Amino acid sequence: MSINILMPALSPTMTEGKLSRWLKKEGDEVKSGDVLAEIETDKATMEVEAVEEGFLAKIVVPDGTEGVAVNAVIGVLTEEKGGAVDAAPVAEKPAPAPKAETAPKAAAPEASGGGEIPTPFKEPTSAKTEEHGERIFASPLARRIAKQSGIDLATVKGSGPNGRIVKADLDEAPAHEAPKEEPKAEAPKAAAPATPKAAGPAIAAPHKKIPNSSMRKVIAKRLLESKQTVPHFYLTVNVELDALLELRAKLNATSPKDGPGAFKLSVNDLIIKACGVALRRHPNVNASWTDEAIIQYDDVDISIAVAIPDGLITPIVRKADALGLAAISNTMKDLGARAKAGKLKPDEYQGGGFSISNLGMFGIAEFSAIINPPQAAILAVGAGEKRAVVKNDQLAIATVMSATLSCDHRVVDGALGAQFLATLKGLLEDPLGLML
Amino acid sequence: MADNFDLIVVGGGPGGYVAAIRAAQLKLKVAVVEGKHLGGICLNWGCIPTKALLRSAEIKHLLDHLPDYGFSADNVQVDLKKIVARSRGVANKLAGGIGHLLKKNKVTVYDGYAKLAGGGKLDVTKDGKAVAQLQAPHIILATGARPRQIPGLEVDGTQIISYFEAMVPEVLPKSLLIMGSGAIGIEFASFYNDLGSEVIVVEMLDRILPVEDAEISGLARKSFEKQGIKILTSATVKKAVKGKDSVTVTVEVGGKEQVFTVAQVISAVGIVGNVENLGLEGTKVKVERTHIVVDGFGRTGEPGVYAIGDVAGPPWLAHKASHEGVVCVEAIAGKNPHAFETGNIPGCTYARPQVASVGMTEQKAKEAGYEVKVGRFPFIGNGKAIAMGEPEGLIKTIFDAKTGAMLGAHMIGAEVTELIQGYVIARQLETTEAELMHTVFPHPTISEAMHESVLDAYGQVIHF
Numbered sequence: 091m092s093i094n095i096l097m098p099a100l101s102p103t104m105t106e107g108k109l110s111r112w113l114k115k116e117g118d119e120v121k122s123g124d125v126l127a128e129i130e131t132d133k134a135t136m137e138v139e140a141v142e143e144g145f146l147a148k149i150v151v152p153d154g155t156e157g158v159a160v161n162a163v164i165g166v167l168t169e170e171k172g173g174a175v176d177a178a179p180v181a182e183k184p185a186p187a188p189k190a191e192t193a194p195k196a197a198a199p200e201a202s203g204g205g206e207i208p209t210p211f212k213e214p215t216s217a218k219t220e221e222h223g224e225r226i227f228a229s230p231l232a233r234r235i236a237k238q239s240g241i242d243l244a245t246v247k248g249s250g251p252n253g254r255i256v257k258a259d260l261d262e263a264p265a266h267e268a269p270k271e272e273p274k275a276e277a278p279k280a281a282a283p284a285t286p287k288a289a290g291p292a293i294a295a296p297h298k299k300i301p302n303s304s305m306r307k308v309i310a311k312r313l314l315e316s317k318q319t320v321p322h323f324y325l326t327v328n329v330e331l332d333a334l335l336e337l338r339a340k341l342n343a344t345s346p347k348d349g350p351g352a353f354k355l356s357v358n359d360l361i362i363k364a365c366g367v368a369l370r371r372h373p374n375v376n377a378s379w380t381d382e383a384i385i386q387y388d389d390v391d392i393s394i395a396v397a398i399p400d401g402l403i404t405p406i407v408r409k410a411d412a413l414g415l416a417a418i419s420n421t422m423k424d425l426g427a428r429a430k431a432g433k434l435k436p437d438e439y440q441g442g443g444f445s446i447s448n449l450g451m452f453g454i455a456e457f458s459a460i461i462n463p464p465q466a467a468i469l470a471v472g473a474g475e476k477r478a479v480v481k482n483d484q485l486a487i488a489t490v491m492s493a494t495l496s497c498d499h500r501v502v503d504g505a506l507g508a509q510f511l512a513t514l515k516g517l518l519e520d521p522l523g524l525m526l
Numbered sequence: 527m528a529d530n531f532d533l534i535v536v537g538g539g540p541g542g543y544v545a546a547i548r549a550a551q552l553k554l555k556v557a558v559v560e561g562k563h564l565g566g567i568c569l570n571w572g573c574i575p576t577k578a579l580l581r582s583a584e585i586k587h588l589l590d591h592l593p594d595y596g597f598s599a600d601n602v603q604v605d606l607k608k609i610v611a612r613s614r615g616v617a618n619k620l621a622g623g624i625g626h627l628l629k630k631n632k633v634t635v636y637d638g639y640a641k642l643a644g645g646g647k648l649d650v651t652k653d654g655k656a657v658a659q660l661q662a663p664h665i666i667l668a669t670g671a672r673p674r675q676i677p678g679l680e681v682d683g684t685q686i687i688s689y690f691e692a693m694v695p696e697v698l699p700k701s702l703l704i705m706g707s708g709a710i711g712i713e714f715a716s717f718y719n720d721l722g723s724e725v726i727v728v729e730m731l732d733r734i735l736p737v738e739d740a741e742i743s744g745l746a747r748k749s750f751e752k753q754g755i756k757i758l759t760s761a762t763v764k765k766a767v768k769g770k771d772s773v774t775v776t777v778e779v780g781g782k783e784q785v786f787t788v789a790q791v792i793s794a795v796g797i798v799g800n801v802e803n804l805g806l807e808g809t810k811v812k813v814e815r816t817h818i819v820v821d822g823f824g825r826t827g828e829p830g831v832y833a834i835g836d837v838a839g840p841p842w843l844a845h846k847a848s849h850e851g852v853v854c855v856e857a858i859a860g861k862n863p864h865a866f867e868t869g870n871i872p873g874c875t876y877a878r879p880q881v882a883s884v885g886m887t888e889q890k891a892k893e894a895g896y897e898v899k900v901g902r903f904p905f906i907g908n909g910k911a912i913a914m915g916e917p918e919g920l921i922k923t924i925f926d927a928k929t930g931a932m933l934g935a936h937m938i939g940a941e942v943t944e945l946i947q948g949y950v951i952a953r954q955l956e957t958t959e960a961e962l963m964h965t966v967f968p969h970p971t972i973s974e975a976m977h978e979s980v981l982d983a984y985g986q987v988i989h990f
């Protein structure tokens with residue numbers, strides 16, 4: 091008997107990933123717990139551990155394969171060395187099981203007759219998962235047409251019962267299926283046509299192609315969806331930082347040189363803390379839109395955008411309102427370092443009720459960020475720079491930072507966003523309040 | 527003072543009463559105005575009473591074949607009066623039930639004829655007397671249709687008759703000529719032939735049941751001819767000369783005239799929509815070829831006025847009327863329904879043999895540019911059909927070779943009107959051949975032939 095090794099889902103949002111490399115060769119003995127292979131997901135690199143014992147009889151998906159569907163068969167274990175591999179392993183419909191495990195062997199015959207059996211990883215998606223880890227409901231015909239014409243069902247809005255995707259959602263062009271009898275007045279479509287396939291114009295200029303990494307695809311999909319479906323508006327405030335910089339210098343001076351108690355606060359750490367406190371005071375900003383209700387989060391968990399080699403990731407500082415400054419600072423250092431190494435665990439970057447994106451270190455004066463769904467707001471932080479300000483009718487110099495809040499208007503109205511920013515500005519300009 | 531409603535439905539047929547009940551479910555204050563009979567043509571003079579008659583015909587057929595099943599009986603009598611009385615009883619029982627359903631759903635019913643009076647108003651009259659004035663922002667016209675008359679061959683009710691009279695014969699006509707071979711003409715042909723009349727069917731087009739797949743039409747014709755029905759296609763009735771107890775009909779077939787003398791002529795040459803006396807004049811409601819022009823939600827050109835069912839055009843079927851009623855009401859209530867499902871409306875003919883279909887014929891699919899895969903499975907390969915003594919029949923399925931979409935399904939044989947629904951669900955759920963092939967069909971049933979037909983389309987048929 092042979093056992094299929096399946097592509098694991100390392101996070102609920104993962105639908106496919108890259109099999110970076112195998113750490114075992116065909117024929118190697120495998121003990122439960124051994125690391126079999128490394129997988130690059132949308133956000134991190136993870137190790138696939140063996141659940142069963144035996145011998146790695148066959149590597150189905152070779153090193154460096156992109157776009158391997160979750161639950162596709164990537165390799166086969168046999169109980170005995172040189173044991174027979176059962177009939178061609180085929181992808182099962184993704185089961186919810188998030189771990190690499192024994193899969194029931196299932197022949198997924200393609201009905202087209204002719205006995206050809208699809209390779210598991212080239213024809214994935216018999217049922218894809220959505221961004222929130224839910225199953226996508228689509229008719230079998232819609233699935234097949236999507237597959238044939240390369241449409242990602244996750245980008246299609248279903249107009250059927252409970253949002254089920256039907257054929258008509260895939261082709262904007264009216265179905266060429268003529269009514270049985272004579273034609274009637276043209277029927278207007280009930281639901282808005284779904285996102286059509288974006289077929290860009292062919293690029294003629296000399297170029298090279300950089301294949302999209304899993305992360306790039308996720309960034310593209312999520313941010314496009316956010317910008318297209320979330321009604322954004324933007325509020326900007328200027329914050330004087332001189333008092334905060336002074337406090338920071340004083341606090342850093344108190345840090346032990348080395349050892350467990352050491353810390354070095356950054357401006358960003360103070361901004362995280364200030365946002366935490368402001369969110370606790372304005373819980374209706376720490377929230378998400380759903381069709382039924384606005385979800386207000388109990389905890390203040392703040393996602394911090396961190397640039398990493400081929401994209402970005404948003405590790406989360408949990409309960410930021412309750413953490414002390416040193417704790418925030420050290421947490422951020424650890425998360426940042428592991429983010430850059432691609433070693434974050436899914437629960438360290440999934441979730442959060444609010445985001446901060448800081449491009450101050452690049453000298454950006456101000457910018458507006460795209461909301462990170464399902465959150466309702468993101469703060470875009472610019473550089474603190476010396477600017478001329480008017481104080482008591484006198485021109486003066488102050489260190490000023492511009493911060494722009496992008497709000498989901500379904501959740502955060504203008505006045506609410508403004509009140510939140512006023513609180514934040516107050517905390518940053520009079521930072522002793524953060525120490526309480 | 528006008529009585530005010532959210533929605534008024536004119537006509538209490540399967541279009542109108544279903545629309546009204548759905549509206550009541552959606553908490554609209556709704557009224558139905560019906561001039562003659564709740565239940566419309568369908569329950570009173572259409573679907574239901576004809577099915578009751580055809581059931582009697584089927585039993586007659588079985589009685590004629592008792593020895594095949596191991597019985598013998600002497601002196602079997604046909605009591606036409608009782609057959610007709612049973613049919614009327616069934617119709618009345620069901621039509622009566624509609625009143626209760628409407629009452630239960632708190633739909634107000636007005637007995638009378640309604641006419642648009644402008645500004646969302648309707649005048650209701652009965653026998654020339656005003657009954658009520660009603661007002662609503664939404665008015666659905668579901669007034670149905672009536673037999674089409676051919677000039678020179680008008681229905682007189684005794685010698686040239688329509689479906690109304692054909693449904694309540696007092697004596698069995700020795701011979702009959704039926705003009706038109708659509709579902710209605712063919713059902714009467716089958717009924718009267720089974721009871722013992724001599725039947726001639728005259729069809730203008732080149733085949734009977736012209737909306738069906740050509741192959742199925744051909745098989746139907748063979749079967750009826752074997753039963754003794756005379757069928758003339760590409761044939762036109764030129765004139766009918768009435769004698770004392772007979773009609774002499776001249777039919778032109780392929781340029782030659784043939785003359786038949788029969789006891790009665792049934793005119794079943796289609797229907798016209800009931801668009802008169804509705805106050806449509808001066809509104810933006812558009813009428814084309816006696817039918818109200820609507821969009822996929824029943825909207826006419828006049829805001830607030832909708833039309834569904836037979837009056838809104840083909841296919842003239844009760845379930846189509848009901849479906850349109852539901853979609854129209856849900857759209858009015860802001861429910862965002864899908865537009866009318868024109869391709870998924872099954873059509874059934876309850877003759878012996880039965881015929882049922884959904885979707886495109888093979889010819890239509892090819893004309894629409896599809897590359898098709900066609901499956902066929904005859905009843906002689908089906909155990910249950912043989913066991914029942916019904917070895918005549920065929921199930922034909924048509925798939926889009928590219929996507930596996932089921933484009934159409936066409937059936938002829940015993941029980942197929944009950945079977946077609948399986949394919950209708952398949953189409954509604956947009957299954958491909960794959961799901962149908964993996965579906966397990968119970969053995970032994972005629973439905974297994976549905977499975978085999980799909981398998982045949984993909985070269986995997988088992989029993990043939």
Ligand SMILES: Cc1cc2nc3c(=O)[nH]c(=O)nc-3n(C[C@H](O)[C@H](O)[C@H](O)COP(=O)(O)OP(=O)(O)OC[C@H]3O[C@@H](n4cnc5c(N)ncnc54)[C@H](O)[C@@H]3O)c2cc1C
Pocket residue numbers: 536537538539540541542559560561562563564565566567568569571572573574576638639640641668669670671689710800803804834835836837842843844845846847874876
């Ligand atoms: C012999 C025969 C057999 C049939 N068999 C089948 C079958 O097997 N299956 C099938 O699906 N279909 C069958 N049909 C067709 C089916 O009966 C019709 O498609 C169906 O009845 C249409 O429903 P409707 O609600 O649109 O109209 P109708 O059923 O015609 O109802 C319209 C109603 O409106 C009323 N009305 C008209 N004008 C006014 C007015 N101004 N004010 C108030 N009331 C008004 C009429 O009195 C009538 O009751 C058959 C038809 C016939 C004639």
